[in-house]
Amino acid sequence: MFKADPKSRKLLTSFQSAASVQPRSRSVEASKTLYDNAPGRVTIRWNRRTGGVQSVRGILTEPGEGSGRDIADQFLADNRQLFGMPEENTGLRWGETKVHRSAQHVRYQQFYHDLPVVGATVTVHLDQANRVQMVNGNYCPNVEVKITPSPISTSVAIKAVLNVLQAEEHSSPDAELVIFSTGTHSICAYQVRLHANDPFGDWVFFVDAATGEIADSYNALHFVQGKGQVYNTNPRRDDTLISADLFDLNESQTLSGTYFRVKNATKGGQNASVTGPGAYDFLYSDAANTHFDEVMVYYHLNKVAKFFRNVGYDEHTNPMSVSVHVPNPDDGNPDYDNAYFSPFEQAFYFGHGDVLSDLAQEAAVIYHEYTHSVVDAAQSFMATPEAGALHEGYADYFACSLTNDPKIGEFAVQKSGEEFLRDLRSQRTYETMTNNDVHADGEIWGATCWKIRETLGRRIADLLVYDSLWYLPPNAAFLDACDGILEADAKFFGGEHVDTLQRIFTTQKITTEVSTKYTIASSAGHGGTIAPSGAISVSQGATQRFTVQADSGFRVRHVLVDDVSVGAVTQYAFEQIKRSHTIEAFFDNEMVTAYTISAKAGPGGVISPSGEMSVNQGGSQAFSIVPDAGHIIRHVLVDGNSVGAVREYTFDNVSAGHTIEALFEEGGLNERTIIVPGNQKWTDSGLELEVGDIVRFSALGTVIYDKRGNACGPGGTSWADSHEQQDPLWKKPHAGLIGKIEGIGAPFFIGDLYTVRAGSRGRLLLGINDFWYRGNSGEFSVRVKLLNKTS
Numbered sequence: 030m031f032k033a034d035p036k037s038r039k040l041l042t043s044f045q046s047a048a049s050v051q052p053r054s055r056s057v058e059a060s061k062t063l064y065d066n067a068p069g070r071v072t073i074r075w076n077r078r079t080g081g082v083q084s085v086r087g088i089l090t091e092p093g094e095g096s097g098r099d100i101a102d103q104f105l106a107d108n109r110q111l112f113g114m115p116e117e118n119t120g121l122r123w124g125e126t127k128v129h130r131s132a133q134h135v136r137y138q139q140f141y142h143d144l145p146v147v148g149a150t151v152t153v154h155l156d157q158a159n160r161v162q163m164v165n166g167n168y169c170p171n172v173e174v175k176i177t178p179s180p181i182s183t184s185v186a187i188k189a190v191l192n193v194l195q196a197e198e199h200s201s202p203d204a205e206l207v208i209f210s211t212g213t214h215s216i217c218a219y220q221v222r223l224h225a226n227d228p229f230g231d232w233v234f235f236v237d238a239a240t241g242e243i244a245d246s247y248n249a250l251h252f253v254q255g256k257g258q259v260y261n262t263n264p265r266r267d268d269t270l271i272s273a274d275l276f277d278l279n280e281s282q283t284l285s286g287t288y289f290r291v292k293n294a295t296k297g298g299q300n301a302s303v304t305g306p307g308a309y310d311f312l313y314s315d316a317a318n319t320h321f322d323e324v325m326v327y328y329h330l331n332k333v334a335k336f337f338r339n340v341g342y343d344e345h346t347n348p349m350s351v352s353v354h355v356p357n358p359d360d361g362n363p364d365y366d367n368a369y370f371s372p373f374e375q376a377f378y379f380g381h382g383d384v385l386s387d388l389a390q391e392a393a394v395i396y397h398e399y400t401h402s403v404v405d406a407a408q409s410f411m412a413t414p415e416a417g418a419l420h421e422g423y424a425d426y427f428a429c430s431l432t433n434d435p436k437i438g439e440f441a442v443q444k445s446g447e448e449f450l451r452d453l454r455s456q457r458t459y460e461t462m463t464n465n466d467v468h469a470d471g472e473i474w475g476a477t478c479w480k481i482r483e484t485l486g487r488r489i490a491d492l493l494v495y496d497s498l499w500y501l502p503p504n505a506a507f508l509d510a511c512d513g514i515l516e517a518d519a520k521f522f523g524g525e526h527v528d529t530l531q532r533i534f535t536t537q538k539i540t541t542e543v544s545t546k547y548t549i550a551s552s553a554g555h556g557g558t559i560a561p562s563g564a565i566s567v568s569q570g571a572t573q574r575f576t577v578q579a580d581s582g583f584r585v586r587h588v589l590v591d592d593v594s595v596g597a598v599t600q601y602a603f604e605q606i607k608r609s610h611t612i613e614a615f616f617d618n619e620m621v622t623a624y625t626i627s628a629k630a631g632p633g634g635v636i637s638p639s640g641e642m643s644v645n646q647g648g649s650q651a652f653s654i655v656p657d658a659g660h661i662i663r664h665v666l667v668d669g670n671s672v673g674a675v676r677e678y679t680f681d682n683v684s685a686g687h688t689i690e691a692l693f694e695e696g697g698l699n700e701r702t703i704i705v706p707g708n709q710k711w712t713d714s715g716l717e718l719e720v721g722d723i724v725r726f727s728a729l730g731t732v733i734y735d736k737r738g739n740a741c742g743p744g745g746t747s748w749a750d751s752h753e754q755q756d757p758l759w760k761k762p763h764a765g766l767i768g769k770i771e772g773i774g775a776p777f778f779i780g781d782l783y784t785v786r787a788g789s790r791g792r793l794l795l796g797i798n799d800f801w802y803r804g805n806s807g808e809f810s811v812r813v814k815l816l817n818k819t820s
Contacts, residue, residue: 086162349375671706734746
């Protein structure tokens, strides 16, 4: 039921865990099949509230063919019993496929008799190799609701909400029929949404469609108590005013632009206007001036928005409303101690404080509020105490990371003599969760992320923490966020930091529930056997031995354990097993077959070694390519196909003859021609860019992008992949020339002619805007010139 004080009602009681429910027996039985069949380690977490699967993580499938949705559909069909789904009519409907940083996130909504089941979504996450790597969310297997014409009309449901809310000023409510779980059973309910000024919030109510009673409700607004932003960080830390560039202004000569529209909410006041000397200068040098806050929120909001765009965030496409000097919505007091983001209005509000200092004059507050909008875009259903704490923790982390200061609220609490509002160097752990103060509990997650930053550095931590947002299920828990960070590390860094991350999570008492079963994948090449072979399921801490036997006329060449050779051994044992492994045996004919690799270089450089060389079957041969002075590498051809302007190339596990040819051209380090094959995902340009480098592209050539022989130039086709949304830049012309900066750089469209300023540091890669690039032919010839190399 709705609490007596609506203003205190932030979260849904129906989605909070009561006593733990044991995992469903049929699902547990089905999990054993997945453990045995999956190509890699499998981790399963169970929902303590429902007994169903909360998340499945690991390398769950081999690389698949087709769209991400096709692969996700098949995985769910193959594992219906695990998720408690019936053989027929699961009720799941595909909702959307989001692509972020080459990972696909395929989301499904559960319906019952064409009504959406609130909070019942399942997301299948695929890596860049089209392997299912994670499935999470909530599926309700036992929804039983008698669907009859509701005795309660929409207007009656809305009236019931207004009677409880007692709001004199509110937006026009909207209502829709849904299926809602009360915690013990499901009901048909009206979901009523409206914005109100008193009690203040974006309110969501669930009204029983049979009785008209309020079943549950929550406030979707995200508040921050006492934070501020101005100057470079805040005047308590540094009271020096800086002259800052205001980017992306429109021509209205107001603080409005591509991403934000800033307003002054002072009663009877005006919005900021230009001061000169320039046509778009807003130079208010006195922080007490009412318009000073407008300039600072515009600057810092654009700064944080640009940061998130640089790590791949592309949901913010329309201008968002921003108001400063907002009065208290409860009593109209102009000295309001709050700042918040409204997801329904997509708007930001900043009070100038009473007990607190001006909230628009602390950079961390502005960054905190914008991060709320990013979290909401990635996962909007965060209505439990723990999910709310995650919301606040993510917001605190990015606020502190961007200011390079673990403390937040330093200026906000200055009047009270306190040092700060929260400190991400806090030693609080998950065991100290209160579940009644999302800001205090959020400090635990913020501190966890800060420990990752201190250990791995800002660049890696920011990327992992941001990308984890896209793996969050509805009403995510801290364990879900940990899973998301581990998946992001697997995607970007091949799991390089998993041990470090697990140690940090353990230190924070966020213990990931891992499976006690691991898989050892055992295989042998031609000429012998390994026993046992196949996918071997083993228990944690166990020992597993393998025997390698060569066939008559063959000998053991080497054995690879986790892709590293342990020599030509005939016995190998894994002891004290605590993760999954691979073991592969390779053999040579006693009369070893040799193959010839022919290497040559054109004028302007050398390839080493060069000429014809003999390489034993299964062996490897590395080459280095060095241009002469005044020359650059144009591209390297391997068996006649370009692999880009690479400086090194290695043939591994040789099983046939090959050719390699290095081609050069005259030019400085800052100008070159790159051949971009149509059937290669990314081609290395050989250019290292620094932030601020200006790069000009001009391109020619033709790529055939389908089996019918349809072709296009670098500008791409006349259409975009807006239906399937699989292309790297699906809103841009299909099969056109694109680029990105290796690492955290987001792809950008180049076309025939383009000039861009590098927003991040790294190696420039060029490619084709085509998810189905493997069947393409042809190539683009791209001239790249750095106009002002910064270093």
